[in-house]
Amino acid sequence: MYMKLAEIQNLTVDYEGVLALDNLTFSVESKDFLGIIGPNGAGKTTLFSCMLGLMHNYKGEIKFFGANIRKSKQYLYQIGYVPQKPIFEKNFPATISEVVGLGLTKNQKHDQIDKVLQTVWLHELGHRRIGDLSVGQQQRVFIAKALVNDPQILILDEPVTGIDLQSKELFYQILRDLNQKENITIIWSSHDLDAVAKLATKVACLNRKLFFHGISEEFFHDEDLLKMYSESSMQMHMHHHEE
Amino acid sequence: MVFDILAYGFMQRALVSGIAIALMCSVVGLFLVLRRYSLFGDAIAHASFGGIAAGLFLGIYPIWVAFAVSILSALGLTKIREKFQISGDATVAILLSSGLAMGVILISLSGGFTVNIFTFLFGSILLVSLENTIMILGLAGIILVTILLLYRQLVYTTFNEEQAKVSGIPVEKLNYLLVVIAGITVVSSIQLVGILLISSLIVIPNVSAVLFGRGFKQTAILSMIFAVFSTVAGILTSYSFNIAPGGMIVLLSIAIFAVSLAIKSTGLLKNKTIVISKST
Numbered sequence: 001m002y003m004k005l006a007e008i009q010n011l012t013v014d015y016e017g018v019l020a021l022d023n024l025t026f027s028v029e030s031k032d033f034l035g036i037i038g039p040n041g042a043g044k045t046t047l048f049s050c051m052l053g054l055m056h057n058y059k060g061e062i063k064f065f066g067a068n069i070r071k072s073k074q075y076l077y078q079i080g081y082v083p084q085k086p087i088f089e090k091n092f093p094a095t096i097s098e099v100v101g102l103g104l105t106k107n108q109k110h111d112q113i114d115k116v117l118q119t120v121w122l123h124e125l126g127h128r129r130i131g132d133l134s135v136g137q138q139q140r141v142f143i144a145k146a147l148v149n150d151p152q153i154l155i156l157d158e159p160v161t162g163i164d165l166q167s168k169e170l171f172y173q174i175l176r177d178l179n180q181k182e183n184i185t186i187i188w189s190s191h192d193l194d195a196v197a198k199l200a201t202k203v204a205c206l207n208r209k210l211f212f213h214g215i216s217e218e219f220f221h222d223e224d225l226l227k228m229y230s231e232s233s234m235q236m237h238m239h240h241h242e243e
Numbered sequence: 244m245v246f247d248i249l250a251y252g253f254m255q256r257a258l259v260s261g262i263a264i265a266l267m268c269s270v271v272g273l274f275l276v277l278r279r280y281s282l283f284g285d286a287i288a289h290a291s292f293g294g295i296a297a298g299l300f301l302g303i304y305p306i307w308v309a310f311a312v313s314i315l316s317a318l319g320l321t322k323i324r325e326k327f328q329i330s331g332d333a334t335v336a337i338l339l340s341s342g343l344a345m346g347v348i349l350i351s352l353s354g355g356f357t358v359n360i361f362t363f364l365f366g367s368i369l370l371v372s373l374e375n376t377i378m379i380l381g382l383a384g385i386i387l388v389t390i391l392l393l394y395r396q397l398v399y400t401t402f403n404e405e406q407a408k409v410s411g412i413p414v415e416k417l418n419y420l421l422v423v424i425a426g427i428t429v430v431s432s433i434q435l436v437g438i439l440l441i442s443s444l445i446v447i448p449n450v451s452a453v454l455f456g457r458g459f460k461q462t463a464i465l466s467m468i469f470a471v472f473s474t475v476a477g478i479l480t481s482y483s484f485n486i487a488p489g490g491m492i493v494l495l496s497i498a499i500f501a502v503s504l505a506i507k508s509t510g511l512l513k514n515k516t517i518v519i520s521k522s523t
Contacts, residue, residue, distance in 0.1 A: 037470075053408045076411040088402050089277055093453050093462035102399040103410055129457050 003030045005153055005185055006051070010060035012158040013046050020046045021058070021206055026204060026213045028187055029170070030152070033179045035200030035216070037229055042207045044189040048157050052081055064153075065153045076158075078106060080146025082156040086138045096141050097126040099114055103148040116144040136167025143174060147184075154178065156188045162194075168192075172199055193230060205229055248482060255399035256376045257368045257478050257488075265430045265444070265470035269452075270390055271428045272445035273463055274421060276453070280331060283317075285442035286338035287429040290316045292438050293345030294424065294430075295363045300349045305363065306375075306430060314426035316341070323423050325415075366437035366480060366489035375434065382431050386424055398459055403506050435474070438490035444470065447496040451503040469499050 006028040013021040021043045028034055036044055049055040051062055053069055053076060061068060064075035080103075100113045117123040120140040124134070130141060139152075139159055145152055160168045176199055178184045190196055196203060196216070203219040205212040205228075212218075212225055219225055248254050268284075275283050294312030298305030308345065316338060316379055324334045350360065371379075390397060399407040400417050408414050448469040449462075456462025477492030 014520070044470060054405065073411050076409060079409075081406065081409045083403075083406065087405075089279075091453055092402060093456040093459055094402065095458040098398075098458050099402070099459070102395060102402060102407075104395070127457070145400060218354075 004028070005030050005032075006066060006187070007063040008047075008051075008060070009063075011047070011050060011062065012059040013043070013050065013055070013057070014059070015241065017078050021032075021050075022209045023060070024206075024210045026210060028153070028185060031179070031183055031201075033175075033186045033199055033201045034188065034204060035202070036191065036204045036206055037191070038188065038189075038206035038222065039195055044206060045157055047082075048155060048189070052079070054078070055200035058224055077149060078152045080143075080149070080151035080154045082139065082142045082146050082154070082159045084157045084159065086135070088130070092131060094130050095127055096122060096130055096133070099130050099141055100126075100144045100148055103145040105149055112148055112150075113144075116147045119147060119178070120144045121170070134164075134167070135162040136171065139163060139167075139171065140174070143171075147178070151184065153185045156186070158189050158191065160190070160192065168195075169205055175199060193200065248479060253369055253371075254478075254482065256371050258475060259433055260371050260376045260379045261368055261474040261478050262471055263379050263449075263494075264435045266467055267383045267386050267428045268432055268441075268444040269448045269466040269470035270387060270463060271421075271425055272467055273449045273452070274397060274401050275425060276446055277451045280335075281446045282332070282335045282339075282442060283425060284429050284445040284457060286335040286342075287313045287317050287426050288433065288438045288441040289339040290342030291430050291433060292363070293342040293349070294382040295433075296346035296349035298354050299359060305359075306433070309430045309433070310427065312342070312345075313430050314423055317422045317426050318419060321419065338416075362437075363433055364437050364439055365431065365487060366435050366440070368435045368481065368488050371434050379431050379434075382427055386428060389420075389424065389456070393420070397421065436492055440493050442488050443493040443496060444474075447493070447500050448473070451496075451500045454503050454507050469496065473499060 004027045008027065009025050011024040012019065013019055023080075024047070035048070038044055040184065046055065050058050051069075053073055058069070065078065067075065069075055082242075096117070097113050100116060101110070104110075104112065105203065114126070115125060117126055120143050122137065122140055122144065125137070133141065141157075143154075154175075160171055163171065172195055175186060175188070179186050179199075179201075188200070197220055200216045202214065203212065203216050204210060205219070205225060211228075212222070249258075272284065275281060293315040294309035295305040296302075298308035298311065301308070320334050320338050322485050323329065324331070352510040396407070396412050396417055399410065399412055400414050404414050429441055429445075434443060436444055448466045451469050452462045452466035473495035474492050478493050479486050480495075482485075482487035507514035
């Protein structure tokens with residue numbers, strides 16, 4: 001039986017008269033692999049900020065595991081989060097094992113670090129300094145850190161930005177295994193429609209409003225939606241290349 | 244000869260206080276340096292100048308007033324910085340100049356103090372009393388135990404505040420706590436190197452240690468070793484050659500930094516890197 005792990009109800013974020021999110025309502029069920037797509041400025045990061053308790057000035061309701069997140073932050077211990085880019089001081093003196101261990105709660109044992117590093121295929125590099133790794137490897141470290149508390153949900157905000165193709169494939173393989181073998185629910189924002197087609201079981205199309213939320217096949221058979229989001233995705237890619 | 248020097252009570256007190264201060268400054272300083280807040284210690288020290296002048300003016304023990312003024316003004320400015328989104332370096336400038344201005348006004352009102360003020364400006368570790376030694380040891384103990392207890396949360400917040408928040412860590416509270424800890428550390432350390440040189444004790448051993456340390460713990464331990472070595476060697480050398488201990492300690496820290504840079508620029512560390520990359 002599928003259980004609702006997250007429920008977003010009438011979520012609206014208003015930045016001084018400009019709607020960043022307009023009345024979103026959707027839910028995430030256990031074992032979902034939800035791909036959230038939308039162009040730059042669609043509100044993906046704002047949505048995640050609200051869901052992760054980083055932003056409080058929203059209207060509507062967000063529930064995780066049946067409880068309103070405004071009432072308790074306990075739900076955060078069941079969530080792993082991987083940001084868009086691993087932002088830290090380049091010379092920060094921390095080994096990979098130390099960075100992964102930052103996510104540990106008191107009850108977790110230290111050998112959990114080796115286990116999650118194996119999951120992301122970095123177990124031999126635990127002693128290396130985080131700043132010495134490539135961006136792709138650093139993102140895998142951040143997945144390991146997000147997994148170290150055995151979360152039920154993994155939230156990833158455009159995690160493959162600036163990563164080379166080979167690293168992307170490995171990254172996607174890891175996500176697929178986490179969802180299919182470890183039964184971790186994944187909420188993932190992406191610009192990469194091909195990757196969403198391959199990996200996601202459900203798709204949410206966001207552009208301040210929610211234009212679609214449903215199973216992946218439905219989205220990829222809806223030519224109008226596909227055209228609209230392919231174009232927005234293309235524009236985004238062109239924008240990135242220009243940058 | 245070293246053993247002869249160690250027989251003196253004032254030297255024993257100076258070394259014990261100096262080591263405690265070096266440990267405090269290096270550990271607290273590592274968090275400040277990695278948060279790009281290196282000059283915050285300097286700003287607190289200058290704010291404490293106002294407190295010391297106020298203490299001397301009012302006839303209250305100056306260090307106690309310095310504690311109150313430094314910590315309250317640092318906390319106040321941290322709050323203002325968050326609320327009005329003022330940059331960190333501007334906060335440092337405001338804190339630094341307001342403390343100095345307050346001190347200068349109080350000195351002029353009193354018609355000038357005696358030599359006392361110079362001992363606070365440049366340090367007077369060889370004159371540290373038994374009571375002060377006990378106070379420094381107690382404060383160092385409290386601060387080091389607090390950091391040890393909150394180690395993971397403090398490192399996490401320093402590494403990435405947003406991610407620490409998402410992991411349920413009370414980042415704002417920890418930031419305020421770090422400001423209080425930095426205030427206590429700086430004011431307790433004034434007797435070692437003085438207001439004008441305190442930031443060097445907070446910054447230089449850590450910058451040297453970051454060059455070598457692979458992990459956070461390793462870097463913290465290296466920084467403590469560098470700070471304790473330059474403090475002990477600085478106190479002993481300054482006594483032998485009759486020069487100011489504060490200046491000597493800072494120059495030795497800078498010498499360690501220069502040697503660290505030289506070692507880093509030779510092949511020594513490159514060889515280490517090659518060994519590591521083979522294992523991957």
